[in-house]
Amino acid sequence: MGMTITEKILAKAAGKEEVLPGDNIWVNANVLMTHDVCGPGTIGVFKREFGEDAKVWDKDSVIIIPDHYIFTEDEKCHRNVDALSVFVKEQGLTYFYEPGTDTYSGVCHVTLPEKGHCRPGEVLFGTDSHTCTHGALGEFSTGIGNTDAGFVMGTGKLLIKVPESIKFIIDGKLSANVSAKDIILKIIGDVGVDGATYCAMEFAGSTIDALSIEERMTICNMAIEAGGKSGIIAADAKTIDYVQSKTDKPFECFESDGDAKYRAVYNYRAEDLKPVVAMPYSPDNVKPVSEVTDSKIDRSYIGSCTGGKIVDFIMAAKVLSGNKVKVPTFIVPATVEVETALVTEMVDGKTLRAIFEDAGCEPIAPPSCAACLGGPLDTFGRCNTTEICISTTNRNFPGRMGSKDSQTILASPLTAAASALTGYITAYEC
Numbered sequence: 001m002g003m004t005i006t007e008k009i010l011a012k013a014a015g016k017e018e019v020l021p022g023d024n025i026w027v028n029a030n031v032l033m034t035h036d037v038c039g040p041g042t043i044g045v046f047k048r049e050f051g052e053d054a055k056v057w058d059k060d061s062v063i064i065i066p067d068h069y070i071f072t073e074d075e076k077c078h079r080n081v082d083a084l085s086v087f088v089k090e091q092g093l094t095y096f097y098e099p100g101t102d103t104y105s106g107v108c109h110v111t112l113p114e115k116g117h118c119r120p121g122e123v124l125f126g127t128d129s130h131t132c133t134h135g136a137l138g139e140f141s142t143g144i145g146n147t148d149a150g151f152v153m154g155t156g157k158l159l160i161k162v163p164e165s166i167k168f169i170i171d172g173k174l175s176a177n178v179s180a181k182d183i184i185l186k187i188i189g190d191v192g193v194d195g196a197t198y199c200a201m202e203f204a205g206s207t208i209d210a211l212s213i214e215e216r217m218t219i220c221n222m223a224i225e226a227g228g229k230s231g232i233i234a235a236d237a238k239t240i241d242y243v244q245s246k247t248d249k250p251f252e253c254f255e256s257d258g259d260a261k262y263r264a265v266y267n268y269r270a271e272d273l274k275p276v277v278a279m280p281y282s283p284d285n286v287k288p289v290s291e292v293t294d295s296k297i298d299r300s301y302i303g304s305c306t307g308g309k310i311v312d313f314i315m316a317a318k319v320l321s322g323n324k325v326k327v328p329t330f331i332v333p334a335t336v337e338v339e340t341a342l343v344t345e346m347v348d349g350k351t352l353r354a355i356f357e358d359a360g361c362e363p364i365a366p367p368s369c370a371a372c373l374g375g376p377l378d379t380f381g382r383c384n385t386t387e388i389c390i391s392t393t394n395r396n397f398p399g400r401m402g403s404k405d406s407q408t409i410l411a412s413p414l415t416a417a418a419s420a421l422t423g424y425i426t427a428y429e430c
């Protein structure tokens, strides 16, 4: 019987001809990523299990990306970054994107592809649930806990169960006010936050083909919000060009067989998709924007691994260009590379940075996760009281962006920007 792309990648990583959903297999990892929140815990597990003097399995494959709590006065947060720094020196790790130095990058899930650590056909583990983002580059990529990560750190291997796959086929041309974020919110709304539990969510179709790599990342990023083990999009010419522009390491592309078996197949017509939002307090509480236009917002937040990439800011700039925001609007580039592009990318003959400044947005933050995960009280954009925030981030459980009294509404960059101009949930009128 045919295999899905996920089964083929896992079979290769396990040194097998074929695998079946439900098989428990040992796979070889290509990359292990950890950050400032989970890194110290992972290192603790690694040292406890392998010994104080143990060395990681491959100093080029353990990638350390502090990104969550960077621009804060909180001493405990600094201590986490310091612990990573000591470990990197002790181990001689090759890749450490260190705060306060020229190597600092920003959000791990945007840094990894930018720096060439994501390659089709590989297996990438990360101590962060949104590690599923990297399936957008045709690889198996998933979030793991500190205990598993400590084991991968020492051995380069992990025992995993092969997931069943669910296929989502989206065909046709999107309206100008509908983006990748609307596609994935619509899917999560349809299947629910547990609708793809431990499944590989495979996305295909002409609409997916037409998306940029960054927009494909937005879709795979939120697979975990449906309970998915991973999200994946087969590599195409666009993927190959992107990856080869970042790394000269060889890689192998896989695609699903025509007779591969899926738990379910969902079909969507792009022409039927509308701007949507996920209302508090769950990513599957999805409503068409047209049904919630009387909902007031207090602020708009454009950032994170889901909505802080350069394509997201280009979308937001198209909406904000020549207009003034009515509520505080927070702009947080995911990485230094994105931050730099804010002054090179132009819309209507102006740089994105100039458009955001002229629209009255808050001073642009340095790249990091910032308020996506709340963070310490002094975090840029954090919701400290009862704010209702429309946000390009990916999760809106109580307290996700700070205070438990605040509310987060998940939206596309187009909708977050259009809402900033009115103070109400608003779709981009194109």
Ligand code: SF4
Pocket (backbone or CB within 6 Å): 067, 068, 107, 108, 109, 128, 130, 304, 305, 306, 368, 369, 372, 373, 393, 394
């Ligand atoms: S931007 Fe948000 S979702 Fe992404 S890694 Fe940071 S905290 Fe997690």
